[in-house]
Amino acid sequence: MSESIVRYSSRSRARAIKSFLSNLLGHAGAQLGLLCLVFFLVLSAVPNILVGPLETVATATGDFLVPPSSQHLLGTDEVGRDVLNLVVHGARISLTIALLATVISLVVGTTVGITAGYYGGRVDVWLMRLTDFFFVMPSFVLALVITPVVLEVMGRGREILGFRPSLFVILVVIGITSWAFVARIVRSQTLSLKERTFIDRARVVGSSNLSIMVRHILPNLVPQIAANGALVVAGAIYVETSLSFLGLGDPLQPSWGTLLSLAQRAGAASTGAWWYLGAPGLCALAVSLSFVLVGNALDDTFNPRQRVIP
Amino acid sequence: MPDTSDILSLESLKVHFPIQGGLFDRVLGRSAGAVRAADGVDLNIGRGEIVALVGESGSGKTTVGRVITKLAQPTGGRLLFEGRDMTSAKGFSALRPYRRRVQMIFQDAYQALNPRHTVFDSVAEPLRSLRLVKNHAQLTERVSEALSAAGLNPPGDFFARFPHELSGGQRQRVVIAGALAVKPELIVADEPVSMLDVSIRAQILQVLVDLRAKHNMALLFITHDLPLAWLIADRIAVLYLGRLVEIGSADDITFNPRHPYTVALRNATPQIRSDASRFELPALQGEVPSAARVPKGCRFHPRCPLAFDRCKEEEPPAIEVGPQHMSACWLPTSGAKAGLSTPNLKSADHGSV
Numbered sequence: 001m002s003e004s005i006v007r008y009s010s011r012s013r014a015r016a017i018k019s020f021l022s023n024l025l026g027h028a029g030a031q032l033g034l035l036c037l038v039f040f041l042v043l044s045a046v047p048n049i050l051v052g053p054l055e056t057v058a059t060a061t062g063d064f065l066v067p068p069s070s071q072h073l074l075g076t077d078e079v080g081r082d083v084l085n086l087v088v089h090g091a092r093i094s095l096t097i098a099l100l101a102t103v104i105s106l107v108v109g110t111t112v113g114i115t116a117g118y119y120g121g122r123v124d125v126w127l128m129r130l131t132d133f134f135f136v137m138p139s140f141v142l143a144l145v146i147t148p149v150v151l152e153v154m155g156r157g158r159e160i161l162g163f164r165p166s167l168f169v170i171l172v173v174i175g176i177t178s179w180a181f182v183a184r185i186v187r188s189q190t191l192s193l194k195e196r197t198f199i200d201r202a203r204v205v206g207s208s209n210l211s212i213m214v215r216h217i218l219p220n221l222v223p224q225i226a227a228n229g230a231l232v233v234a235g236a237i238y239v240e241t242s243l244s245f246l247g248l249g250d251p252l253q254p255s256w257g258t259l260l261s262l263a264q265r266a267g268a269a270s271t272g273a274w275w276y277l278g279a280p281g282l283c284a285l286a287v288s289l290s291f292v293l294v295g296n297a298l299d300d301t302f303n304p305r306q307r308v309i310p
Numbered sequence: 311m312p313d314t315s316d317i318l319s320l321e322s323l324k325v326h327f328p329i330q331g332g333l334f335d336r337v338l339g340r341s342a343g344a345v346r347a348a349d350g351v352d353l354n355i356g357r358g359e360i361v362a363l364v365g366e367s368g369s370g371k372t373t374v375g376r377v378i379t380k381l382a383q384p385t386g387g388r389l390l391f392e393g394r395d396m397t398s399a400k401g402f403s404a405l406r407p408y409r410r411r412v413q414m415i416f417q418d419a420y421q422a423l424n425p426r427h428t429v430f431d432s433v434a435e436p437l438r439s440l441r442l443v444k445n446h447a448q449l450t451e452r453v454s455e456a457l458s459a460a461g462l463n464p465p466g467d468f469f470a471r472f473p474h475e476l477s478g479g480q481r482q483r484v485v486i487a488g489a490l491a492v493k494p495e496l497i498v499a500d501e502p503v504s505m506l507d508v509s510i511r512a513q514i515l516q517v518l519v520d521l522r523a524k525h526n527m528a529l530l531f532i533t534h535d536l537p538l539a540w541l542i543a544d545r546i547a548v549l550y551l552g553r554l555v556e557i558g559s560a561d562d563i564t565f566n567p568r569h570p571y572t573v574a575l576r577n578a579t580p581q582i583r584s585d586a587s588r589f590e591l592p593a594l595q596g597e598v599p600s601a602a603r604v605p606k607g608c609r610f611h612p613r614c615p616l617a618f619d620r621c622k623e624e625e626p627p628a629i630e631v632g633p634q635h636m637s638a639c640w641l642p643t644s645g646a647k648a649g650l651s652t653p654n655l656k657s658a659d660h661g662s663v
Binding site: 119188195196198200201202203204205206207208211215216219 | 314374376379380381402403405406409414416418421422423424425426435436439440485488489492620639
């Protein structure tokens with residue numbers, strides 16, 4: 001594209017983006033959600049600067065299960081670690097896993113959905129049966145089955161792409177169990193888009209099937225993908241927290257779910273250590289709620305008539 | 311045999327869409343029948359010729375256009391391009407040479423443009439996908455050229471616009487520019503002006519006529535509007551329920567129609583005349599039958615005021631009724647030529663259409 005064209009269209013795009021943002025921020029829920037997300041993203045971006053390196057049993061500074069005080073704003077855990085320190089570091093693990101799993105889910109879901117919807121016929125039938133299979137697959141059971149296998153194959157101490165093996169398993173499991181939802185939405189939108197005249201025109205002017213899918217259908221799906229992507233992240237956080245709570249997390253890279261699991265095992269609920277259970281729990285709740293709020297606002301902005309019920 | 315001077319010919323082209331029967335039919339292996347959108351259409355288009363395909367909605371005119379542009383696959387008959395059989399050509403790479411020479415203009419210009427593509431992208435798309443340009447400078451040049459030819463001046467002002475920033479007439483010009491950019495030899499225009507204001511129609515038609523004059527481009531103009539067809543076309547073909555009922559020169563069809571259906575179409579055309587009473591158009595009786603239940607015999611006979619016994623039994627072939635003028639009607643053979651002058655069909659004033 002020549003520079004002049006880029007300049008012209010960037011002006012027009014800038015106007016479109018501006019009006020989109022003002023529409024989006026018109027939703028009170030979107031404002032709250034975005035504010036909350038920015039806060040947690042900052043936490044997970046620079047945890048070391050904010051609260052120092054992740055505390056371990058060896059570097060723990062406080063007494064056991066101390067309630068919140070000026071020294072430990074969120075109290076301490078059963079081995080004397082600062083809960084604030086753990087929660088801030090947990091934000092990084094929780095958000096990274098949720099976002100990466102969402103990327104897997106969106107890429108797979110969009111590819112399968114567009115292909116099934118566009119080609120139709122047998123391709124559609126088989127891809128949608130595959131989707132149905134993944135749709136009903138329980139993520140908990142799958143994770144529990146896969147984790148020991150991966151640990152056995154990879155070895156306990158190794159890291160895969162910077163993740164401890166069990167976290168990597170959680171990430172992959174969330175990815176492969178959540179794409180079916182995306183694939184169905186993308187397929188239904190593709191079915192309606194492919195009947196539009198501009199697809200006929202693209203065919204007449206000689207575009208290949210791949211180019212029609214990538215250049216014509218995909219750009220028109222962005223609103224749906226973005227809105228549902230936000231909902232997928234919310235679901236991913238929930239599943240990640242649950243799986244870690246069941247003990248699939250890794251104590252060396254603790255996520256919020258891992259902290260909840262530790263708190264439960266330390267008997268935080270029965271000893272009245274509400275700060276130990278409450279801090280990671282509220283964080284997980286706040287982040288997934290924020291994503292749902294942003295997702296609904298995106299959905300309303302792009303598509304005021306069709307509401308997706310999360 | 312295909313005439314070598316014809317750029318395109320259709321030989322008894324059929325497009326039947328099967329109807330999905332109920333469970334009962336399927337268990338018994340019974341066919342639920344088919345919608346016969348096109349049912350034996352023979353049509354030639356010469357180089358640089360403008361042929362209008364006229365018919366009511368549901369007559370199958372759009373289907374014929376879609377077959378020619380390879381958007382629909384015929385279930386019978388042949389599609390010949392310069393004498394070569396293109397009926398079964400499939401796949402975008404196999405069709406690329408054909409696409410370079412046959413392009414299409416769509417009815418609804420807003421729907422025909424991707425809302426997320428700029429005008430430049432839309433017009434450049436055929437040039438890119440048909441590999442007609444080597445570099446970006448050439449691409450920009452061809453796009454500018456096509457936009458000016460379609461009457462969008464100066465072209466540079468339109469490059470970065472999105473379809474929603476354009477008026478209806480401008481959008482249709484963009485679609486035309488996209489088809490022109492390829493420099494095709496045949497354009498299928500499916501009701502290109504029916505969605506436009508009357509004031510813009512003339513300009514768009516002028517663009518199409520100019521193209522023929524400049525590049526000797528053939529045009530298949532699909533419309534439901536007989537006067538419009540007369541205005542632009544050299545020849546007019548009248549389609550009824552998937553079959554051509556009459557074909558001839560534009561003047562013959564308009565002023566000397568021989569098929570009762572063409573006469574009825576003509577008489578149903580509103581005219582602005584001070585002496586005409588406003589709502590006494592001799593409307594056609596009845597509805598167009600469903601293309602899934604085509605009447606036996608002549609398919610027009612249930613609505614035809616002149617139908618006689620033979621019409622109910624035998625389907626009339628195309629009979630030559632004048633030079634280059636064919637009509638699929640039994641009337642000329644029955645010697646009842648005077649029948650066309652019956653009061654309810656006779657048009658009052660030949661020169662006023």
